[in-house]
Amino acid sequence: MLSVDAKSGKPPKRSQEKGYTYPIEADIYVKDEFDPNSIVLVQTLQLLNQKVEEQDHKLLKDIVSRIANESVSSKNYSVFKEYVRRFVNGLGFSEKFSVNETEDIFNILIEIWENPKFASYVLKKVYNEDVSDAVIPIGKEISDQLPEDVQQLDPKAITLFYKALKDGKEKVNNIRLMVLGMCGVGKTSLVKNLIRDFRKKLSEPLSTEGIDVHRCKLTTDGDWFLDKELKVVRYEYRMQKVVTKNTNPATSANDEIASSHDLFVNTVTSSKDHETQTQSEPLQTIKEKIALHKEDDIVGLKFAKMMVETSSDHSEKRKALLDESKNEVTVSVWDFAGQPQYYSTHQFFLNKRSIYIVVMDMTKELKDAVGDSEEIGIWCGSVDDCTYLDIFKFWLNAIHMNSDYQSKTQQRKTIKKTVILVGTRKDKMKGNDLEEKENIMNSYFDNALFSFDHGSPIFEHIYPKRFLVDNLTPNDSAFAELRKEIVSLAAEQDYWGEEYPVRWIHMEQTLDKMRDEKRQIEHIKTVEEEDLKNLHPLGKEELTLFLEIQHKQGNIIFFNTGELKNFVVLAPQWIIEAFRCFIPHNQKIESTVLKDWEEYIKHAILKPNVLLEVMKNSPPYIHEYKNAVVRYMEYLNVIAKPVTSVLDITGVLDQQKRVCEETSGIDDHNPTMLDCHIVPCLLRFPPPPLKKFTSPDIPRTPVLAFVFCGKFMPPSFFHRLVAVCIRAWPISKESNLYCLFNGLAIFALNSSSTYTLRIWYRDFIIYARIACYSKNAKLEEFVWLFQGVRHKLEKSLHDFVCQSSSEFEEYIQCPNMQEYIHNEGLLRVAQFKYETEIFCSYCSIPHTVKQSDALKHWFKEWLDQKETDDN
Numbered sequence: 001m002l003s004v005d006a007k008s009g010k011p012p013k014r015s016q017e018k019g020y021t022y023p024i025e026a027d028i029y030v031k032d033e034f035d036p037n038s039i040v041l042v043q044t045l046q047l048l049n050q051k052v053e054e055q056d057h058k059l060l061k062d063i064v065s066r067i068a069n070e071s072v073s074s075k076n077y078s079v080f081k082e083y084v085r086r087f088v089n090g091l092g093f094s095e096k097f098s099v100n101e102t103e104d105i106f107n108i109l110i111e112i113w114e115n116p117k118f119a120s121y122v123l124k125k126v127y128n129e130d131v132s133d134a135v136i137p138i139g140k141e142i143s144d145q146l147p148e149d150v151q152q153l154d155p156k157a158i159t160l161f162y163k164a165l166k167d168g169k170e171k172v173n174n175i176r177l178m179v180l181g182m183c184g185v186g187k188t189s190l191v192k193n194l195i196r197d198f199r200k201k202l203s204e205p206l207s208t209e210g211i212d213v214h215r216c217k218l219t220t221d222g223d224w225f226l227d228k229e230l231k232v233v234r235y236e237y238r239m240q241k242v243v244t245k246n247t248n249p250a251t252s253a254n255d256e257i258a259s260s261h262d263l264f265v266n267t268v269t270s271s272k273d274h275e276t277q278t279q280s281e282p283l284q285t286i287k288e289k290i291a292l293h294k295e296d297d298i299v300g301l302k303f304a305k306m307m308v309e310t311s312s313d314h315s316e317k318r319k320a321l322l323d324e325s326k327n328e329v330t331v332s333v334w335d336f337a338g339q340p341q342y343y344s345t346h347q348f349f350l351n352k353r354s355i356y357i358v359v360m361d362m363t364k365e366l367k368d369a370v371g372d373s374e375e376i377g378i379w380c381g382s383v384d385d386c387t388y389l390d391i392f393k394f395w396l397n398a399i400h401m402n403s404d405y406q407s408k409t410q411q412r413k414t415i416k417k418t419v420i421l422v423g424t425r426k427d428k429m430k431g432n433d434l435e436e437k438e439n440i441m442n443s444y445f446d447n448a449l450f451s452f453d454h455g456s457p458i459f460e461h462i463y464p465k466r467f468l469v470d471n472l473t474p475n476d477s478a479f480a481e482l483r484k485e486i487v488s489l490a491a492e493q494d495y496w497g498e499e500y501p502v503r504w505i506h507m508e509q510t511l512d513k514m515r516d517e518k519r520q521i522e523h524i525k526t527v528e529e530e531d532l533k534n535l536h537p538l539g540k541e542e543l544t545l546f547l548e549i550q551h552k553q554g555n556i557i558f559f560n561t562g563e564l565k566n567f568v569v570l571a572p573q574w575i576i577e578a579f580r581c582f583i584p585h586n587q588k589i590e591s592t593v594l595k596d597w598e599e600y601i602k603h604a605i606l607k608p609n610v611l612l613e614v615m616k617n618s619p620p621y622i623h624e625y626k627n628a629v630v631r632y633m634e635y636l637n638v639i640a641k642p643v644t645s646v647l648d649i650t651g652v653l654d655q656q657k658r659v660c661e662e663t664s665g666i667d668d669h670n671p672t673m674l675d676c677h678i679v680p681c682l683l684r685f686p687p688p689p690l691k692k693f694t695s696p697d698i699p700r701t702p703v704l705a706f707v708f709c710g711k712f713m714p715p716s717f718f719h720r721l722v723a724v725c726i727r728a729w730p731i732s733k734e735s736n737l738y739c740l741f742n743g744l745a746i747f748a749l750n751s752s753s754t755y756t757l758r759i760w761y762r763d764f765i766i767y768a769r770i771a772c773y774s775k776n777a778k779l780e781e782f783v784w785l786f787q788g789v790r791h792k793l794e795k796s797l798h799d800f801v802c803q804s805s806s807e808f809e810e811y812i813q814c815p816n817m818q819e820y821i822h823n824e825g826l827l828r829v830a831q832f833k834y835e836t837e838i839f840c841s842y843c844s845i846p847h848t849v850k851q852s853d854a855l856k857h858w859f860k861e862w863l864d865q866k867e868t869d870d871n
C-alpha cells in the first residue's frame with residue numbers, strides 16, 4: 001500500500017509536476033519545513049478530520065505525538081515505519097482512504113517524523129483548533145538564503161517575510177556611506193565633491209549639525225546625483241516589474257538568474273497554492289483595485305494605471321531615464337557632524353551594512369591635541385589630552401564595535417573590508433609633488449594603525465587603498481576613483497543583492513514621499529493610513545515587519561515596544577536633532593528659568609521648566625513631539641528620571657517621600673533633587689578625590705570590573721549605565737553631596753542607605769563595588785542583593801553591546817588590595833570557574849586568591865550551585 005524506494009526504504013521523491021511543494025533535488029526526502037498553506041497538506045488534514053472517527057482521534061493524537069517524540073530521538077526509519085503500520089492498522093486505513101490519499105498521509109507522517117513542531121501543527125489542525133499562533137518553521141535551508149537581518153527575526157516574522165517574497169522579489173543594491181572624522185577636517189567638502197548636484201555649490205559654507213543624509217543614484221558613467229528626478233521613474237520601473245509579474249508570471253521567472261533559492265521559489269510558485277495567489281491578482285483585479293484609487297500622486301499607481309489603460313510607449317526621455325534607473329544602485333551618503341558632542345548618538349547609526357570613509361586632515365600631526373581636549377575626552381573616552389590619533393582610533397573602534405563581528409564565538413565571521421581612509425588638504429600638506437605627498441599620507445595612516453595592538457581585528461576592516469584629496473579642486477580625479485572604489489567595495493558585501501518582497505516597494509515609496517515632504521517623524525496610525533492608500537497594502541502585521549527591517553537597516557527608527565511603537569522616525573537625523581536640543585548651546589533662556597538652567601549646565605539636572613525651555617527653543621518638528629522626544633531619550637538612556645526613595649524601587653510610588661530638600665551645599669555641588677531628569681552624558685565635574693569614593697574604609701565587596709574587549713569602550717556606555725542605575729536606585733548623598741560625577745556615580749541600595757553601589761569607569765573598564773556604612777554589617781547577609789545588582793549591570797551592558805562585536809569580560813580585583821588601582825590586580829572570573837585559586841601578580845607580597853574569596857560576594861549564586869553539583 002505504501003510506495004517506498006526499494007533501496008533506501010523511503011518513499012519516492014515527489015515530482016514537481018504533481019504540484020508538491022518540496023524541492024525535487026533534495027537529498028533527504030522531506031526537510032524540516034513545511035508550507036502550511038500547501039493545498040496537499042490542507043486537503044490531507046481535512047481528510048483526516050473527516051474520515052477519522054471520533055473515537056479514533058485520541059489514538060491519532062497519541063500516535064502522532066509518539067511518532068514525533070520517539071522517531072526524533074531514535075531517528076530510526078524502521079521504528080517510524082512500525083508506528084505508521086500500527087497507525088494504519090489501528091484506523092482501518094485501507095477501508096477509509098484511497099491509495100493516493102494514503103500516500104499523502106504517509107508523506108505528512110514523514111514530516112511529522114522529521115519535525116516535532118509540525119506534529120503539533122497537525123494535531124491542532126486535526127482538532128480544528130486555531131493554528132494562527134502556531135510557530136511555522138521555515139527550513140534552515142530556506143532561511144539561510146533570506147537576508148541576514150530577516151534570519152535574526154522570530155520564526156513567525158521569518159515566515160511572513162518568506163510569504164511576502166513569494167509574491168515577487170527584487171534584488172536590493174543599496175550603499176550606506178558613512179563619512180566620519182573630526183570637525184573641520186573636510187567631510188562635508190568631500191561629500192560635496194562626490195555628489196554632482198553639490199559640486200557646483202562648493203564655495204557655500206556649511207557646517208554639519210547632527211547628520212546630513214543625501215540619497216543618490218548613479219549615472220552610467222559612475223557619477224552620483226541626488227535622487228530626485230529619477231525617483232519617480234525608478235518606482236515606475238519597479239512597479240512595472242510588479243505589474244508584469246502579476247499579469248504574466250512566466251515573464252518574470254525568465255528575468256531572473258536562477259539561483260538555488262530561485263529554483264526552490266520557482267518550484268514553490270508553481271504549486272497549486274501559489275497559482276491561486278498569483279491568479280487572484282490578474283490584470284482585471286489590478287484594474288479594479290486601481291479604479292478604486294483616486295490619488296494620482298501615488299507614483300506607482302499612476303504608472304500602473306498607465307500600464308493597464310494604455311500600452312503606449314514612453315517618451316524618449318522617460319525611456320532614457322528608465323534605462324538609467326535599471327542600474328538600481330542607490331547610495332545614501334551620511335555626513336556626520338564632527339563635533340564630539342554628537343559622538344554618543346552617532347553610534348546608533350553605525351552598522352554592519354555600511355561603507356565608511358574615515359577622514360583625516362593631513363596638515364595635522366597625529367600627536368597634536370584637538371581643540372578643547374578636556375571636553376572632547378568626555379565624549380570620545382580619551383583620558384589624557386585628546387589627540388587626532390585618539391579621534392582616529394575612536395572612530396575605527398566604534399566601527400568595529402558595530403560591525404557584528406563575533407569575537408568570542410567559534411564561528412568567527414570573516415570581517416569584510418568596509419573602511420576607506422581618506423586624507424584631505426592635499427594642497428596644503430607637506431611634500432613637493434604628488435608622489436611625495438602620497439608617501440607622507442601612507443606613513444601617516446600606517447603610524448595611526450600601528451597604535452592598535454598586534455593582531456587587532458581593526459586591521460581587517462581597512463581597505464588597503466587610501467585616497468588623498470584636495471577638496472578645493474572639484475575636478476581632482478581622486479573623487480571619481482573614490483566613487484568607483486566605494487561601489488565595488490559595497491558589491492563585495494554579503495548584503496549586496498539580497499532579495500526583498502516587491503510589494504514593499506509601495507511602502508518604501510510612501511516613506512520616501514513623506515521624507516520629501518520634510519516629515520521626519522509620524523504617528524504609526526498615519527503610516528498605517530498611508531499603507532492602506534497603496535495598491536498592495538501590507539496590512540498591520542507585515543507593515544510592522546517592514547518597519548522593523550527598515551529600522552535594522554538604519555533607514556528609519558522604529559522601536560516596536562511600549563509607547564514608542566506608536567511612532568516612526570522617518571529621518572534618523574531627527575533623533576540627533578532631538579538629542580542636540582539637550583546639549584546646552586547659545587539658547588535664549590527666559591529669565592525665570594535662568595537659575596535652573598545654570599543648575600542644568602553645572603549638574604545635568606533637567607527640571608520640567610528647563611525641559612520646556614529646551615523644547616521651546618527647538619524646531620517645530622521636535623517640540624510638536626515633545627512627549628515622543630522624552631520617551632526616545634529615556635529609551636536610549638540619554639536621560640533618566642531618578643527614583644528618589646527606596647519605596648519607588650518596589651513600585652510603591654509615594655510622592656510625599658520624594659526628596660525635595662533645598663540645601664546650600666558646599667562647592668555648589670549640592671543640587672536639589674526634584675521631579676526631574678538627569679542627563680548623565682552632561683555631568684562635567686570629576687569626583688573629588690576618586691579614591692575616597694572607590695575605596696572607602698568600610699566593609700565592602702571586592703571591585704567587580706567589566707573589561708571591554710579590544711580595549712575600547714565608548715564613554716556613552718557608562719553614561720547609559722548611569723541612566724539605568726538612576727532609574728533603579730536613589731542617588732546616594734555623601735558629605736552632603738549628591739554623588740553623580742563625570743565618570744562616577746553612587747546609589748543607595750537599601751532604605752537606610754547603608755548599602756551603596758559605586759560605579760565608575762576609566763578607559764575601557766567599568767568598575768562596580770558595594771560598600772556598607774553600618775559598622776555591624778555583615779556583607780554576607782546581603783549577598784542576594786549583590787547578585788541582583790550584578791545581574792542588572794551585566795544585562796544593561798549586554799543590551800548596549802547587543803548589536804556589536806565587542807563584548808566584555810568580568811574580573812575581580814584582588815580582594816587584598818586596599819585601594820582600587822586602574823587595570824591592576826584583575827583576576828578573570830571565567831578562570832575561577834575552573835581553577836580553585838589564582839596567583840595575584842600585582843600585590844607586593846606574592847599570594848594566591850582563592851576561588852571562594854574572590855567570588856563569595858558578586859558570584860555567590862555560582863558558588864552555591866557548584867557546591868550543590870559537587871554533592
Ligand SMILES: Nc1nc2c(ncn2[C@@H]2O[C@H](COP(=O)(O)OP(=O)(O)OP(=O)(O)O)[C@@H](O)[C@H]2O)c(=O)[nH]1
Nearest residue numbers: 183184185186187188189207208337338425470471
Ligand atoms: N585647503 C583646503 N581646505 C579644505 C579642504 N577640505 C576642506 N577644506 C576647508 O576646511 C573647512 C572645513 O571643511 P568642512 O568640509 O566643512 O569640514 P567638516 O569636516 O565637514 O566639518 P564639520 O561639518 O564641522 O564636522 C572649509 O572651509 C573647507 O573649505 C582641502 O582639501 N583643502
